[in-house]
Amino acid sequence: MLSVAMVGAFAAAALVAAPAYAAPSINSAKKLTKAVTIEGVYEHLEAFQDIADTYGDRAAGRPGYAASVDYVVEELEGAGYDPTVQAFDFxxxxxxxxxxxxxxxxxxYVNNDDFLRNAFDSGSPKGTATGTLYPVDVNVPAGALPPNSNSSGCEPGDFIGFPVGAIAFMQRGTCGFALKALNAQAAGASGVIIMNEGQPGRDGLLNMIGDATGLTIPAVFTTSAVGEDLYSTSPGTIVTVTVDYEAETRTAYNxxxxxxxxxxxNVVMAGAHLDSVQDGPGINDNGSGSAALLETAIQLQKTKLNNAVRFAWWGAEEEGLLGSEYYVENLSDEEIEDIGLYLNFDMIGSPNYMFGVYDGDNSGGTAPEGFIPPGSAEIEDVFEMFYESRGLPYQDSEFSGRSDYGPFIAVGIPAGGLFTGAEGVKTPEEAALYGGIAGESYDQCYHEPCDTIDNVNAFALDVNADALATAVITFAYDSSTVNGVSTPGKSHGAGNSGDAFMNRLAG
Structure with missing residues (x-):
């Protein structure tokens, strides 16, 4: 891990009003949830939004993420912590x-929805070409021929009369993509578009692969629908094809x-990923979890606890849980044993929310046998008791390893957490329980530029910030319900009592 002095090298984060820091008398869930206010959480969300407005996003490896790290570190230092920053390459x-x-x-047209650049084994040459679209034996309407029967662009003779500098427009079929692209280049094409053939199962996107050694012009692949749309305005259609990408090793931070x-x-860990997707502010995903975790850390700092709490803000989750995986992979066996449990908070303020609790007892039957470590069911119990104490509905959320708890359960650490929904669709039954709109996704701005501060449901975030704080302080005082440890120790065997929760809630 790096010392906090390294953070000075990062871009400066936007500043917001200083939070009210914890008083030493916070020693119960009731007092902590009173201190963790929605106003305090929103101050952090506003800072994340300001950072995204300045830099375009908060994605790992980019300036907005460095600024987000700076902000969290500054807030933690202001609350009296001595935070550490762990660097890793990805x-x-x-x-x-x-x-x-x-x-x-x-x-x-939309990248990854309407088209894909080529992924030839010999490399994907970068470049931009603008020219007249020139169809080469394309059959429209797509799918009129039998599957794998179109010979568009497969022979040099297909390009007789091809105008030099035009964009070759071809169709998937009897020969490889690389051959089509190389034939087009030999005929003088400045760029290549290949549409799918159009039969059922041959109409979506597909990676163009193969050995295209010698190719120097940009080439992309489209759905059959996009191909038909382009064809509908020819002849005379002018198109631009650009292949441009960056692929390199960069550094991210936990x-x-x-x-x-x-x-x-017997450390209680609680974490949330700090990064957004590229080109999006990531305020619900996952500024919501990061902000609630930060405010809880600030308010808990001066409390005398039985079990240490280690707060974590993960980097590069959107790239595949890379920050949490790096952290767990670099723990020794003893350090793993010293972690009593892990709590995860990823998207806890979705606009069309449901109150999801990770299904630690696998009552939904969605996890394979042995996938969920013992003790996870007892973590689920604490969150469920919280919602019941508020008279609020809740439901199981699939315990699939999809977020940063995955690396922890992989080494046998009990885990749990909250989730208010992403691209999934709200059912009529859920709309009856929580309100909102049935038939629409829980978060229509999931991984989109519209995931701004206006995308967050303040009520859901307020409730879940309290649920987060309640679980953290409950297990910080007593984790015996989860791992049988009532005094410092290293057992991961499950307990069976909710007394710790009730005692902390009532204090």
Whole structure:
């Protein structure tokens, strides 16, 4: 881990009003949830939004993420913590490829939805080409021929009369993509578009692979629907094809802060990923979890605890749980044993929310046998008792390893957490329980530029900030319900009592 002095190298984060820091008398869930206010959580969300407005996003390996790290570290230091920053390298990838019809009917097509750049084994040559779309034996309407029967672009003779500098427009079929692209280049094409053939199962996106050694022009693949749309305005259609991307090693960061009191042999960990997707502010995903975790850490700092609490803000979750995986992979066996449990908070303020609790007892039957460590059911119990104490509905959320708890349960650490929904669709039954709109996703701005501060449901976030704080302080005082440890120790065997929760809630 790096010392906090390293953080000075990062971009400066936006400043907000200083939070009200914890008083030493916070020693119960009731007092902590009173101190963890929605106003305090929103101050952090506003800072994350300001950072995204300044830098475009808060994605790992980019300036907005460095600024987010700076902000969290500064807030933790202001609350009296001595935070640490853990650096790790990862394979950074940034896709900037484009496909557009310039005229007639100007249209910008969507990368990964409408088209993909080539992924030839010999490399994907970068470049931009603008020219007239020239169909090469394309059959429209798509799918009119039997599957795998179109020979578009497979022979040099297909390009007789091809105008030099045009964009070759071809169709999937009897020969490889690489051959089509190389034939087009030999005929003088400045760029290549290949559409899918159009039969059922041959109409979506597909990676163009194969050995295209010698190819120097940009080449992309489209759905059959996009291909038909482009064809509909030809002849005379002008298009631009761009293949542009970055693929390099960059550095991302995890941030940690641990309470100064409590056993370090039975640590309660609580985490949230700090990064957004590229080109999005990531305020619900996952500014919501990061902000609630930060405010809880600030308010808990001066409390005398039985078990130390280690707060974590993970980097590069959106790249595949990379920050949490790096952390767990680099723990010794003894350090793993010293972690009593892990709590995860990823998207806890979705606009069309449900109150989801990770299904630690696998009552939904969605996890394979042995996947969920013993003790996770008892973590689920604490969250469920919290919602019941508020008279609020809740439901199981699939315990699939999809978020940063995955690396922890993989080494046998009990885990739990909250989730208010992402791209999944709200059912009529859920709408009856929680309100909102049935038939629409829980978060229509999931991984989109519209995931701004206005995308967060303040009520859901307020409730879940309290649920987060309640679980953290409950297990910081007594984790015996989860791992049988009532005094400092290293057992991961499950307990069976909710007394710790009730005692902390009533205090």
């Amino acid at each position: 394979d950074y990838f940034e896709e900037n490829s484009e496909l557009a019809r310039i005229s007639p009917l100007p249209t910008n 941030v940690f802060a641990q309470t100064s009191t409590g056993s370090t042999e």
